[in-house]
Amino acid sequence: MSLTRFHGSSSEMDNAYRDWRDANPYGYVFHQSKADSGMLHTCKCGHMDYKSNDAARMTKKPKICSTKRIEILGWLKDLKMDYSECSTCRP
Numbered sequence: 001m002s003l004t005r006f007h008g009s010s011s012e013m014d015n016a017y018r019d020w021r022d023a024n025p026y027g028y029v030f031h032q033s034k035a036d037s038g039m040l041h042t043c044k045c046g047h048m049d050y051k052s053n054d055a056a057r058m059t060k061k062p063k064i065c066s067t068k069r070i071e072i073l074g075w076l077k078d079l080k081m082d083y084s085e086c087s088t089c090r091p
């Protein structure tokens with residue numbers, strides 16, 4: 001298992017998230033928008049893009065990242081997390 005979770009409100013956390021995406025362009029990102037639900041994206045999805053001029057931190061809502069889609073799906077199942085798949089990037 002190699003899930004990586006990014007959550008915080010610091011620029012350091014945002015940078016760590018950006019670095020992970022840069023290093024894993026074919027990875028997947030689960031954007032946890034609520035305590036028990038969220039949306040799955042690919043790393044390349046524009047929705048998950050880092051915007052340095054964005055006042056809202058990218059990691060304010062948890063981002064769970066993995067290079068393997070099945071690892072994120074397993075994690076979602078374990079936590080009984082509701083999820084949808086992004087219709088833009090079709091992960």
Ligand SMILES: [Zn+2]
Binds near residue numbers: 048
């Ligand atoms: Zn997407």
